[in-house]
Amino acid sequence: MAKASRESGTPPVERAARASLHPVPDGRAPASAEAWALIDSARQSYIDALPIAAAVLTEQDGDLVVGASNRRYDSLDAARPASQPMPIIESPTIVRRLLEFFARPGDELRFEWRYGDQVSGRHFHACISPLAQVPGGNGRCLLTLVDRTTEIESTRSLRAELLHDSLTGLPNRTAFAEAVDEVMASNDGARHAVLLIDLSRFSRINESLGGVAGDEVIITVARRLISTLRAGDILARVGGDEFGILLRLANGPDDAPAAARRIQSVLSTPFRLARFEVGIECAIGVALVGEEQTSGEELVRNAQFSLKRAKSTGRVEIHHPGEAACARYKLDLETELRRAIDQGDLRLAYQPIVDLAANRLTGFEALARWTHATRGVIDPGEFIPVAEEAGLIVPLGRWAVDSALATLAKWDALAGSAVPLTMNVNVSAIQLARDDVPGVIAAALATHGIAGSRLTIELTESAIVQDPERTTKALQALKALDVKVAMDDFGTGYSSLSYLRRLPIDSLKIDRSFVSGMLQDRDKVAIVRAVLSLADALGKTTTAEGVETIELSQTLAALGCSHGQGYFYAAPLTADAARDYWQSQL
Template sequence: MLPIPAAVVEWQGGRFVFETVNRPFRLSGLGTLADQSPLIAGLGPQIIEFLESDGTEAEFDWELGEAVDCRHFRVRMARRAAQRESGRCLITLIDRTAELRTQRSLRREMLTDSLTGLPNRAGFGEQLEAQVEQDGMSRYAVLVINLDRFNRINACLGGLSGDELLISVARRIKGALRAHDILARTGGDEFAIQLTLDEGPSDALHVAKRIHNALTTPFRLSDFEIRVDCSIGISVGDETVTDAEELIRHAQFAMKRAKKSGRTEVYQTRAFDLARQQFSIETELRRAIDGGDLTLCFQPICDLATGRITSFEALTRWTTEHGVPISPAEFIPVAEESGLIVPLGRWAMDCAARTLAAWDRAAGDDCGVSIAVNLSAIQLHRDQIAPMVEAALAAHGVEGRRITLELTESALVTDPDRIARTMHALKGLGTTLAMDDFGTGYSNLAYLQKLPIDVLKIDRSFVTGMLADRDKIAIVRAILSLAQALGMRTTAEGIETNELAQTLAALGCSYGQGFLYARPLPAEAAYSLLADRND
């Protein structure tokens, strides 16, 4: 009556006998005679072990046949407790062949890239993990290959041409590999290779060179000949690498370095540790911005002719929740790369305007100074600067003329027309515009003439040691002459001695900033200094 294959098997006189079998059992090709049945041939020892045990049931998986037409059964042997001495049991089988084939097919699809037929990221990691467990980490290296400017090809020729190119690239790379190397497509335009190191780490460099050579010949797509360059990162397994995923991550990190350096890069622990440190800074900085844990300090800018403070430069300072001070030279680049420079810049602008309003209240009127706020090149491109500044001014009742916005020369290089529109919009708010670190970048003097810049700030690298260096004096004199010709005022950074301040004043410099006057101070101390010096 059972709808699944079933048989009552008896072990007597040293041989098996089928007491009875049902129709599904016969239709499954499992036979009607025990000595001719593949069930007994395959499971005889296990059946005997069960019959000689004290158990009343047992269950396990069984495969019947060769790999191509293999069938998969779930086998269950059972008997009553009173029948333990009888040498008889009921065997039932559930055919799971279709189910397992479907599972394996789905798993194969999950681990395979549908476009190229290569292993995908998950499949590559799984294969590498299996090989590493079997042979050890030191026998393997991973190469990660990223196609340069592939997005531009996709945008110009369309997605189908891009797919065709990826297939062609995969074939070329495959042809450059050895028979036992494994190629995978791990991302949109990223490939990874599992290399067996037969002769040590030099094998990976040789394979990387062959891949570069294989991609030298242009690819033909439609009516175009496409040259494909690639960046290759290599990581070599050793005792310090704990698992396959770590080896892949190291190769991806090396590939990102290769994109910057333009050559094949091998993973270096020190560089990775630095990147991990920067990631840690990014995480903590994000929390600091959200939690309001940053502070602004203010360094005075003085009139070189009178010594009076005319303005303060607002400088961001950060001490972590663990009490560790982080230099702006460390966290500002991280903020720019991660995009945190936008909320950081907005906070600085709002804090500067709020501080200036507080100083005015303390003075009973206009306190007589402005505050300079730095604008990052990344911030200028990612944020709507003019509306942001306008909102900060309105929120704290500060006039635009009381705010100076400092830009670096690098901000003008990437998109000068857009920056020019932003600067004119800022001038429309009445703000003062200063070019910071002048002389260290690559400004186009024609743009400098057209832009509404009010102040040129001479970089400290030209000011420090200027009195003992004729070349520096010549550079400073040239900058001052240029500013005078363009109707701009000048501020010299890095002034540390009275002699230097007097020399710059004699040369025609308008303002000075440096440790001679004060180091960056908290808001209250800065206001006290202002009250004392300008009283």
């Protein structure tokens, strides 16, 4: 390291005498000692006037010399911390930067410098600026130090506040994400897992006992979760009633379900709030680092997929490869479905419904179909759930009702009178809950001039039992329009027999899972026979789905089933093909 010396303590007259040995720029006789003393005094006045620590430095034969410095600079040296016993210009960072500057003079050099240790040190923005060289003298520079300690400490304190939850003192979602990113970027990423814990029924506590009680529960849960951690684990509060754990897998992947069991165990003990004992259950989703994870964000997202599944199953769920890709596919499908609805790219297909006793076509069921430009035909079982989840089922359902009635009106116009056909249209449980279905149907019937008796609305059992009061009002409004109501997929849900007696339901549709293959399965025959007996007792008609053979059609007719529907009669048809099919039956 270069040797550093200082001449700021040298008497002005002596400094002026040494300086007088240097010739003046224009070659005139050297200035007098008094003149150089005045120059030194002026230079010192300029430096003292600076509002920051400053010193003029020269480099002489590899040594760094302080030619002049102001009081702020001197006070820094005088009050240097115990962890930094050497003067400023002997600091390794300062020496290296100064020598670097003198090796390539001319350009200003700026850098950040910490004076002291991590705890008690001070932070400066340092700048080394070139000064004009005295003829015959050595290179000079001006070193300035801007104290940024308060700014940096404030920023550090603010960041600490921003990265911690104010209620529990735990790291928050942002800090948790950063910790996961750091682990994923390290070589130790595969030895970690992410656990997300969601508290069940927490909103009920808030609603019943108030926010203060809710805060008390969150704090207690945090303490209990901390008791389950081991060295190297990180606990964070990542949501209102959601916690995240970055778990170190000391003994391999089996540590993750073991940790989940510990968490469930400590949370199973009831919480005492005032005079209440409150039980807290939780859903836990786990994501292990695998080949498909490329970032911490993706790992957390995988844990969220598992948590969502855990909420419905009630079990600890561990992420499986492919779930993220499936979620992305659904998101793509949602975007494209929204565009398809807006642009009218969907169509309806019509499947015949046949009176089994008379072997006569009575109507059609309208079924939504989507042929994607690049993906090809997309099954309704794939895009209908996406539409329900994304809130697209309302515009989709409205389109289906309007299009089906428009088709029926077109057939009437071509025939010159109302054709003896009915139209069945499916209505989702979500649409029934969110939309004014009776109002939509009334408007569509009026627009196309169709009598309500020619329309049958098909509802699933879940739609009927989800909100019985709202469903009852909607069905009564539909009956006022003379619209018939059928319970679709009967036998696969969880409806109560009291609903069948109390609600204005006209028909039961027997699900294809009971009809298909029933001739080879006595249990299925028994189920179908029971449904037919129940419908007969309640005065309702029946339609069997999935009729694929003549034997099945004849057997259902013999058992007393009213109608049949399936590929034995015809596959779902286009509007024109459906009309041709009807005419062929005349």
